[in-house]
Amino acid sequence: MKYMFIMRSTDEALEASKAMPFEEMINKMGAYNESMINAGIMLGGDGLADLSDGTAFVVDFSEDPPLVTDGPYGETHELFNGFWIVQVASKEEAAEWASRCPLGPGSKLEVRRVTEAADFAEFADNEYIQKEEGWREQEAKLRAENA
Amino acid sequence: MAGPDAEGAAVAGPDPEGSAVAGTDAEGAAVAGTDPEGSAAVRRRLDAVWRIEGARIVAALARATGDVGFAEDMAQEAVADALLQWPNTGTPRNPAAWLTSVAKRKAIDAWRRAERLDNRYQLLARGLQDEDATSWDPVPDDVLRLVFTACHPVLSREAQVSLTLRIVGGLSSEEIARLFVLPVATVQQRIVRAKKTLAAAKVPFDVPEPNEWGPRLGGVLRVIYLMFTEGYAATSGERWIRPDLAGEALRIGRVLVSLVPREPEAHALVALMELQASRFGARTRPDGTPVLLADQDRTRWDRAQIGRGRAALARADRLGRGRGTYALQAAIAECHAVAPSVDRTDWAQIVLLYEALGRIAPSPVVELNRAVAVSMATGPATALAIVDGLVSTGALRGSHLLPSVRAELLARLGRPNEARAEFVAAAALAKNDRERDVLERKAAAT
Helix, strand or coil: CEEEEEEEEEHHHHHHHHHCCHHHHHHHHHHHHHHHHHCCCEEEEEECCCHHHCCCCEEECCCCCCEEECCCCCCCCEEEEEEEEEECCCHHHHHHHHHCCCCCCCEEEEEEECCCHHHHHHHHHHHHHHHHHHHHHHHHHHHHHHC | CCCCCCCCHHHCCCCHHHHHHCCCCHHHHHHHHHCHHHHHHHHHHHHHHHHHHHHHHHHHHHHHHCCHHHHHHHHHHHHHHHHHHHHHHCCCCCHHHHHHHHHHHHHHHHHHHCCCCCHHHHHHHHHHHHCCCCCCCCCHHHHHHHHHHHCCCCCCHHHHHHHHHHHHCCCCHHHHHHHHCCCHHHHHHHHHHHHHHHHHCCCCCCCCCHHHHHHHHHHHHHHHHHHHHHHHCCCCECCCCCHHHHHHHHHHHHHHHHHCCCCHHHHHHHHHHHHHHCCHHHHECCCCCECCHHHCCHHHCCHHHHHHHHHHHHHHHHCCCCCCHHHHHHHHHHHHHHCCCCCCCCHHHHHHHHHHHHHHCCCHHHHHHHHHHHHHHCCHHHHHHHHHHHHHHCCCCCCCHHHHHHHHHHHHCCCHHHHHHHHHHHHHHCCEHHHHHHHHHHHHHC
16 A cells, blocks of 8 residues: 655744754655665655745635635645655554654654555446446457458 | 664654553553454554564574574564563564564573573574664665575575565565465465575575675576566466565565665666556456456556656666666566557567567567567568467467467458467466456457
8 A cells, every 4th residue: 555644844843943954854864765765665755845935836726716825825834845655565554654754843744545446446437337348349449450 | 774763753652552552550451461452453563563674683683693594483483472562561662673682582592492502502692682672773784695595596486485575575474375365374384394494404694605696686586576477467366466466576676676786687677567567557457357458548557656667777777787687678668668559669679679688588488479579560470470480399388378379460360260269279278267268258259
């Protein structure tokens, strides 16, 4: 199963992290990433730029047309600032890895399972029937060509 | 590399589930011992810890004792202790260090019981006792020694696969049995016998000598790829794909890459597995029947996985030592992965890659695949000549592959009667139930 670790930090935690030498932080995070790569479980991940450079914005769909604004970013003021995708065997294994992330007070990892085809089994019928029909048509066409 | 105790405050403290169960009063503790839910939670936690740290725990013990089988036995005893104790005491702050130190104590006790108190063991025992129980500094080289030991040529292929999954992959016998659809007792027997064989052959806990490095690494890669192919196209049984088994092979392959980053074929094997696994989502219908390459919905191929596979192949190429068998196969898989359809596939390039593969690793299967590529690049007549050449050598007799490819080519050449006979012959030889169904349907439809 795949999991996503979603990193969230409060404004205070982000301020506190600025007091820490940036290189030390990079080293710790790099070692964490490397441990997951070496264990063969890390599929991907990235950090997100903070709000200071003006590249971020929010699209709110409660208006029509959707409203594009500079914020706010959710009720809790916890900024989503990075993610990992890992392939693990269990929720417990995801928890082991997530707990090793070198984050401090004010930071959280929200850990969510990535959905797979099986999650949509009850809705799959229509789509799959269509796909199967398409496949059968294709097969019949090939047969006609071969005959 | 970050140790398990990555200084993060988050690692600290006992397992919340464990501590919730372990009361401070006698009553709470008594309840904890019999609380099935608490034990089940600890079991799951232990499985997770073992999966992550098992190889390094066994490797550290094997270095100290020189005996992989004994090391694994002691580690399993430590796991059994943890299962009993952690529901009451909570999970220790550093589970891997706890398991290692308990296993070391078990080793010393076992030697005492066996009165193996000659100088060598006394020395080892002292060394084991001196080490700080909280220190945990696994050496990657020890894990590599473990990989080479588990894949040692003195073992049968089956034993190598089981032992690698168990001690390198950190899987339980139950998990391995489930993956191979075998009785648990059979897997346990294989592992016990493998450990005895290693001991009887006095296989040293070490990496191979330089003059043996190439073939021994080749052996390790073969074991991992065998695991993967058994998951990718199950040779027998009801299911066409066992994605969990293929996933374990891929994970162990990535671990190997981290241990031998300068070996192009290790990168190439991971590339090959990533690229082939990227098609899993499109290879079967919901009822489990296979969908052949030409009929697959390519929008369901895993693009991120294709990207990882191509990156791994590029890393292999960048090492600048030429392409080996895995790199050539990965390059072929890459041609398919980047093609928008069967018709718009670079079949000429695939023919060249199969020719190169046939030169460094000639085999009837490679020749047959080359024939299929030629049929797409040049036409079915040229391809049929290659296949008929194979038939005349008597190669692949007893396999469904030869008649099924011959059948497809004959059908494309407008010779339906001969094609039907070949589909029937192929269906009779297919060992996988799903594959047989496909061939029988083709026979009926031709």
